[in-house]
Amino acid sequence: MEVQDGKQFLGNWMCIQTLGEGAYGEVKLLRHQRSGECLAVKIVDLRKQKDAEDCVHKEVRIQAALNHPNIIKYYGRKREVEQSLEYIYLEYAAGGELFNKIDPDHGMPYIEAQKYMKQLLSGVEYLHQKGIAHRDIKPENLLLDVHGNLKIIDFGMATIFRLKGRERLLDKKCGTMPYVAPEVLQKSYLAQPADIWSCGIVLITMVAGELPWSEPTSNCQEYKDWITDQYLLNTPWCKLNTTILSLARKILTAEPCSRPTPQQIGNHPWMLTTFTEHEATDVPDEPLYRNVLINHKDIEFPGVTLSQPVPCKSSKPVPENLSELLKSRETVCFSQPIQNDDLFISSQIQFTQTPLTQNDFQHLIRRMTRFFVKTSCEKTVEVLGSLLDRLHYTWNTDHYGVFTITTVDKRKMQLVFKANIINMDGKLLLDFRLAKGCGLEFKRRFIKIKKCLSDIILFNSA
Structure with missing residues (x-):
């Protein structure tokens, strides 16, 4: 169906x-x-x-x-x-993915990064207490609710490492390469330190707006510089103060047994510092956050983790009746909640989330990777297609006019995102979402596309 x-x-x-x-x-x-x-x-x-x-x-x-x-x-x-x-x-999770709060090459204010790190560690500590390892911790698998609280998602890679007090080593090589711990690629490994390593990479990504390396192996010069203490003049490390650098050194140590526990990380001076809103990375107020629940795994090794992407089919014409298709689509209803008497799943389920109101939705709109355009549907398609060609992106459309855009990121990994034209109360909304790849790389592409389309964007765009 x-x-x-x-x-x-x-x-x-x-x-x-x-x-x-x-x-x-x-x-x-x-x-x-x-x-x-x-x-x-x-x-x-x-x-x-x-x-x-x-x-x-x-x-x-x-x-x-x-x-x-x-x-x-x-x-x-x-x-x-x-x-x-x-x-x-x-x-x-109405607040979207955490990576949307990370400005590429800038990061986010320390006060926010500290808050999310505390919440991430709280969730990870709970998982480990239950004997569960997540094994794919990354910003794309961390969501925010409507109040801005972090939520860990996507347990497709998760496994039980402790049962009835007996703990086992793990041997499945899985995760997302820039976030995976080095021992995962080499041998059997302990579950908890591997998750802690991934939390450390998330922290650096939050405060610096970039990943420290593409993979934690001797094939990667950035990682080699890190483990040989030749990193201080390199990014992202040169952007950080000495306190957070000391925390990074504790977490991102090649020896798993030397990594701190969530409680020990929480007691580090950087985690205990009371930051002000201005004591942080200078992040522009760019309304880029989007309303997304999940992004699936980049890789599961062994596999074709560093191969060139399979190109999309050649660009094909957009459906001639796209305007009619858009008009026929149902738009979001913003009515106040009445009752919930015919929920079709288990009657034992209890919803505790506050229903979205019109004000909530308008707030979310300002935080998505989307914007309103002042051009017609056909002109929007023409302009976007022409821009994608100039950027040398491979793209095609389906019979609903949804663009599927394919390129590679700086790690030569496949990056796929989609653009959808939505008719909302007589205005056209151009909505972008990540389908596969790195969230930061997607945001870099989105920012560039948005800048190039500035002539057709409404001034009151979300």
Whole structure:
């Protein structure tokens, strides 16, 4: 069953938009037409990968056992046997992905980075106490709720490393290369220090706006400089003060047993410092944050982790009736919640998230990677397509006029993002979202595209 944006999903639930996608399927935002309640549904096609069913079963078992304010809530699941689809219902994190708060090459204010690091460590410590390792901690897997609180998501790589007091070494080489601990690529490894390493990379990315290296191996000069103490004049380290550098040295040590615990990190002087809003990286006030639930794994090794991307098909014409298609799409209803009496998943599920109001939605709009344009639908398509050609991006469109744009990042990894033209109350909204690759690299491309399209952007754009 194809679930289309703007169409009925089931009962009184409407599919509003696609939030993310990956190897196993898509994540959609659902809104209850009567109550205004929102939730996310992860739709997994069990036929896409031979191990999909086992992976989903493991992921659901792990997530169903978790209950922590910094971990995304699991609400239930539903199997559609005939079409081999699995629906996993999750809390909707309305604040979007953490990486959208990281300004490329600048980072974010220390006061914010410290807050998110504390919340990340709280969630990770809880997982480790439950004997669970996440194994794919990165900004794209860290969401924010409507109040700006961090939520850990995507337990597709997670595993149990301790059961009934007995702990085991892990040997599966998985994760996202710039965030993965060096021992994961070499041998059997301890679960907890590997997650702590990834938290350290997230911290550096938050405060510096860039990754320290592409991979923690001797093949990477930046990593070699780090482990041989030849790094002080290099970025990102030259951007940081001595206190946070000392914390980085403690976390990002090649010896796993020497890495600190979440509690020890929390007691470090940098984590205990009371920052002001101005004691931080100077970050421009760029409204780039978007409304996304999930981004799937970049890599699982061994595999083609450093290969050139498979190019999209040649650009093809946009549907001639795109304007009519846009007009026919349902737009988001901003009504106040009434009641929630026909929830189609388990009746035992209790929603605690505050339903979105009109003011909430307007606030979110200003934080997405999207903007209103003053051109017609056809002209917008023409201008965007011409720009993508000039930038040497490979792109095509589907029968709904959604652009799929493919390029490579500076690590020669595939970067795929999508652009969708949405008719909203008579105005056209150009919405960009990451489909695959590095969030920071996506933001760099988005900022460049937005700047190049400045002539067609409405002054009151989100």
